[in-house]
Amino acid sequence: MTTLREAGIPVIIDCDPGHDDVFALWLAAGHPAIDLRAVTTVGGNVPLMHTSRNARVALSVAGVADVPVAAGAAGPLSRALQTAEWIHGENGLGGPDLPEPTFPLDSRPATALMVDVIAAAAERVTIIATGPLTNIAILVRDHPDAAERIEEVVWMGGSTERGNVTPYAEFNAWVDPEALALVLSSGIRLTMVGLNVTHTALVTGAVRKRLAAVGTRTAAFGEELLEFFCHTNDQVFGLPDGPLHDPVAVMAVAEPEAVRRVHTRLDVELAGSETVGATSVDLDGVLRRQPNAWVARSLDVDRFWASMGKAIARLR
Ligand code: BDR
Ligand code: CA
Numbered sequence: 001m002t003t004l005r006e007a008g009i010p011v012i013i014d015c016d017p018g019h020d021d022v023f024a025l026w027l028a029a030g031h032p033a034i035d036l037r038a039v040t041t042v043g044g045n046v047p048l049m050h051t052s053r054n055a056r057v058a059l060s061v062a063g064v065a066d067v068p069v070a071a072g073a074a075g076p077l078s079r080a081l082q083t084a085e086w087i088h089g090e091n092g093l094g095g096p097d098l099p100e101p102t103f104p105l106d107s108r109p110a111t112a113l114m115v116d117v118i119a120a121a122a123e124r125v126t127i128i129a130t131g132p133l134t135n136i137a138i139l140v141r142d143h144p145d146a147a148e149r150i151e152e153v154v155w156m157g158g159s160t161e162r163g164n165v166t167p168y169a170e171f172n173a174w175v176d177p178e179a180l181a182l183v184l185s186s187g188i189r190l191t192m193v194g195l196n197v198t199h200t201a202l203v204t205g206a207v208r209k210r211l212a213a214v215g216t217r218t219a220a221f222g223e224e225l226l227e228f229f230c231h232t233n234d235q236v237f238g239l240p241d242g243p244l245h246d247p248v249a250v251m252a253v254a255e256p257e258a259v260r261r262v263h264t265r266l267d268v269e270l271a272g273s274e275t276v277g278a279t280s281v282d283l284d285g286v287l288r289r290q291p292n293a294w295v296a297r298s299l300d301v302d303r304f305w306a307s308m309g310k311a312i313a314r315l316r
Contacts, residue, residue: 008035009151009253010121012114014072015246016044016131017054018088019095019229023308024130024156024246025058026218029067030311033254037125038117039069040110044131044175045084046092048074051131054092056101062218063316065103072110072135076176084171087232095228096221111139115146124151126253130246132172133157137179140186152189156249158266158279159195160295164237166277170195173268174277180268184292191294192266193252193259194279198245200299203230205241207305211312218315248296251304258300258307266293 011034015021028036039059041051052071059067075081088094106113114135118125127150129136136155140147157172157180165171173180183190203226212223226242233242252259265282269275281295 008033010035010037010123010125011253012038012040012117012125012127014040014042014110014127014129014131014135015055016042016046016051017058018045018051018092018131018246019225020244020246021045021130022054022058022093022225023222023244024128024250025055026062026222026315027247027250027254027308027311028128029059029062029064030314031250031254031307034250036067037121038113039067040072040113040135041069042072042110042131042135043074043081044172045088047081047083050092052105053101056103056105057093057098060099060102061221061316068106068113070106070108070110070113073138076132076134077137077178077182079176079178082175086236087229089228093225094232096224110135111143114139115143118146118149124149126151127153128249128253129153129155130249132176133179133183134176137182140183140188147186147188150188152191153183154191154193154249154252156193156198156246158192160281160283161196163278164195166274168275169277170279173279177268177270177277181270184266184268191252191261191296192279193249193296195245197259197296197299198248199243200301201244201248201304202241203244210305210309214309214313216313216316219312222312247308248299248304251299251307252296255303255307258303259296260298261294261296263291264293264295265289265291266295
């Protein structure tokens with residue numbers, strides 16, 4: 001075992017790697033506050049075949065071979081899958097040459113692996129979701145007993161402000177808004193870590209130097225990922241310091257005091273002619289509905305990058 005996973009918070013990461021998902025996996029695998037028990041994959045940034053391989057590539061590069069990775073839903077609950085090759089490349093991890101994963105996919109479907117991990121855990125398990133919420137919605141719908149033993153779902157997605165795939169919708173929310181609606185209606189504790197916060201986690205030149213200075217194989221692979229990711233973010237959004245969204249959700253679990261959040265009302269648009277997937281966050285309470293989610297408002301950015309550097313340094 002190469003990671004420090006003896007006494008941390010038990011966590012499952014559900015992801016769609018994706019450049020920033022890789023850093024989420026590394027932050028979790030290398031952070032002493034987290035005990036990464038399983039990884040599940042979903043179709044999102046790229047089709048499931050790629051996300052399931054990429055999750056194993058990310059862990060293999062980092063020398064983590066003892067965390068099971070299982071494939072989940074190939075596409076959303078009731079829509080066709082929309083992908084994001086224009087940001088992540090054709091295989092989802094544009095930039096470096098991808099090595100063969102050092103371990104195979106788990107034979108169980110994602111939700112079966114989640115159920116087993118939750119049942120085997122002495123404590124309640126936290127799920128960090130960094131893609132569309134399809135797998136989590138299926139778990140909640142089909143395995144309510146297991147869902148009751150989830151401590152919290154901490155999800156990178158949505159926004160209190162504008163979107164990144166339509167003017168008002170963030171990608172993960174937009175790909176499967178029905179999944180978000182189902183998770184919200186389940187009563188499970190949900191924290192949304194949206195673009196309003198992740199757009200402060202910018203991969204500046206100073207950040208890239210700092211991470212490259214870690215000097216490991218994982219850091220070098222990461223630098224190749226960031227080169228590609230910053231280039232596509234510049235081309236698409238005019239953001240040469242690309243926002244590294246997904247690991248901010250991990251930070252909210254590992255170091256909750258670094259991510260300030262408020263308890264508020266969160267809903268998602270399912271039927272708007274221009275606004276499907278937009279998250280409606282009633283920060284001022286004007287709707288007078290019961291709060292149903294925690295929503296991140298700010299990030300201690302320096303602390304985030306310091307923790308990222310330390311986590312990567314603990315990996316191979
Ligand atoms: C989210 O969409 C994906 O492209 C990223 O991996 C992240 O999860 C940001 O909108
Ligand atoms: Ca993602």
